[in-house]
Structures are given as C-alpha cells and as structure tokens.
Amino acid sequence: MTDPNQLENAVLNLAINGRDAMPDGGTLTLTTRRVQVEEMRRFGQDELPPGDYIQVRVGDTGGGIAPEALGKVFELFFTTKPIGKGTGLGLSMIYGFAKQSRGAVEIESALGEGTQVSLFLPRYRGGLHIEAGVRDRAAPEGAGETVLLVEDDSSVRLLIGEVLRDLGYSCIEASDGQTALPVLTSNTRLDLMITDVGLPGMNGRQLADFARQHRPDLRILFVTGYAEQVSDGDDFLDPGMFLVTKPFNLDALAFKIREIFSSAR
Numbered sequence: 001m002t003d004p005n006q007l008e009n010a011v012l013n014l015a016i017n018g019r020d021a022m023p024d025g026g027t028l029t030l031t032t033r034r035v036q037v038e039e040m041r042r043f044g045q046d047e048l049p050p051g052d053y054i055q056v057r058v059g060d061t062g063g064g065i066a067p068e069a070l071g072k073v074f075e076l077f078f079t080t081k082p083i084g085k086g087t088g089l090g091l092s093m094i095y096g097f098a099k100q101s102r103g104a105v106e107i108e109s110a111l112g113e114g115t116q117v118s119l120f121l122p123r124y125r126g127g128l129h130i131e132a133g134v135r136d137r138a139a140p141e142g143a144g145e146t147v148l149l150v151e152d153d154s155s156v157r158l159l160i161g162e163v164l165r166d167l168g169y170s171c172i173e174a175s176d177g178q179t180a181l182p183v184l185t186s187n188t189r190l191d192l193m194i195t196d197v198g199l200p201g202m203n204g205r206q207l208a209d210f211a212r213q214h215r216p217d218l219r220i221l222f223v224t225g226y227a228e229q230v231s232d233g234d235d236f237l238d239p240g241m242f243l244v245t246k247p248f249n250l251d252a253l254a255f256k257i258r259e260i261f262s263s264a265r
C-alpha cells in the first residue's frame with residue numbers, strides 16, 4: 001500500500017548511491033523483511049509507533065559516509081559528487097517518501113566498510129484489490145511513441161529512461177550527440193527528443209539544429225542544469241521546443257512529457 005513509482009525510484013536511487021560508493025567494485029545487497037515494532041521506536045531521525053513494518057534495505061561495501069556528513073545526507077542538494085554526477089536529491093526525496101508513507105529511513109554507515117540504508121514502510125494487512133484506472137490517473141500512458149534520449153550522465157539517463165518506459169513510451173538512448181546522429185538520420189519513428197544541453201562534444205542546442213534539418217517537426221525537450229540556464233534562458237526555444245531545469249522530480253518530468261505529447265495533438 002504505497003506509491004509503486006516512488007518505491008521503485010527510491011530503490012533505484014539507493015542502488016545508484018551504492019554503485020557510486022564502490023568505484024572499484026563490491027557487493028550490493030537488497031534485503032526485505034518484516035519488522036514488528038512493540039513500542040515507540042526510533043529509526044534514524046524519526047520514531048515509529050507500534051505496528052508491523054516492511055524493511056527494504058540496500059547495502060553496499062563501499063567507502064561509507066564520514067560521521068560529520070551523516071547528519072546532512074538527507075538535506076536537499078547535499079552532495080559530495082562532482083557537478084553533473086549528483087544533485088543531492090536522492091536521499092531527500094526518499095526521506096519525504098518515507099514520511100508521506102508513515103514510515104522512516106535509517107542509515108548505518110562505517111568509513112571503509114560500507115553503508116546500509118533501510119526504508120521502513122507500514123505493512124498492509126488486507127486483500128489486494130487493484131482499482132481499474134488508478135494507474136492511468138497516476139501516470140499518463142504513452143501509445144507507443146518513441147523518444148530519443150540523449151544524456152551523458154548514465155544515472156540520469158537510467159532514471160529518465162525508466163520514467164519513459166513506465167509511461168509506455170519506447171526509448172532509444174544515446175550518451176552523446178555523435179551517437180544520436182545516425183538515429184536522427186535513420187527512418188526510425190521518433191516523436192520526441194529529450195536532450196541534455198551540456199553534452200560533451202556537440203551540445204544539445206547544436207544537436208537540436210541538426211535534428212530539425214532532418215526532422216523539421218520533431219519535438220525537443222531540453223534538460224539543463226542551473227549554470228547553463230542562466231546564459232540560455234527560455235529565449236532559444238523555437239516552436240515545439242521545451243525546457244526542464246535540473247534538478248526536477250520525476251513526476252514533474254512525466255507530466256511535462258505528457259503535456260508535450262498532448263499539446264501536439
């Protein structure tokens with residue numbers, strides 16, 4: 001009894017954090033178990049009332065989190081990753097999701113040994129009844145439209161790709177402009193191109209110009225970070241071009257994409 005998309009994004013974020021903490025390899029462990037809380041008990045920053053909970057834990061054998069950073073990791077935009085690698089959104093979104101679900105998040109970490117992040121969610125007792133149409137309301141479904149996604153940051157590409165596939169769109173992924181060119185000149189059906197503006201080599205704007213030479217009607221959604229946004233603003237958008245600014249939440253992106261598709265019809 002929780003938001004399945006948010007749960008999926010939470011686990012994905014935690015797995016990516018674990019991966020990033022183990023540049024030289026290691027073990028990523030995902031565990032689920034039932035936890036019975038007998039009396040008010042503290043989990044991380046929160047207390048949970050008695051009841052049955054499900055613990056979803058993602059553990060890694062990476063570098064761990066320094067004690068002085070441990071208190072800050074849930075803060076919005078707290079990141080130790082270089083620009084373009086991390087926005088510091090993951091854990092704060094997970095914290096919000098846990099609170100909203102009447103659960104909690106707990107982090108255990110030891111420098112040089114690894115990190116375990118646990119999500120505690122109230123256990124649902126009762127029958128499973130899936131209301132028809134609920135999914136359509138929560139997430140607009142695509143109708144087989146194909147999206148070309150050009151993004152050099154593999155974590156971001158993974159997340160956006162997930163969102164697109166969840167929405168029912170086909171997605172072709174490219175890590176830079178050069179890789180995207182043959183897709184643009186091919187006969188493949190393309191309904192939308194989502195491109196990062198700050199790409200290595202050819203930038204997103206140049207890629208868009210190239211794309212429009214071959215596909216004049218192609219809709220284009222630019223993704224920019226705050227730095228680029230200042231210099232470019234909205235002015236450079238031609239008709240059929242749209243912009244989202246990083247950081248954004250995945251629901252906002254989903255609705256932006258739906259808006260683009262519905263405005264064109």
Ligand SMILES: Nc1ncnc2c1ncn2[C@@H]1O[C@H](COP(=O)(O)OP(=O)(O)OP(=O)(O)O)[C@@H](O)[C@H]1O
Pocket residue numbers: 013017018021060062063064065073074078079080081085086087088089090091092115155
């Ligand atoms: N498993 C982990 N091992 C070591 N450090 C971690 C781990 N998970 C989180 N951290 C630390 O907490 C910081 C914040 O994590 P969070 O997921 O909120 O943001 P991010 O991963 O930096 O960026 P984003 O999730 O937005 O891509 C990270 O930058 C990192 O310093």
Ligand SMILES: [Mg+2]
Pocket residue numbers: 013014016017086089090091
């Ligand atoms: Mg993260």
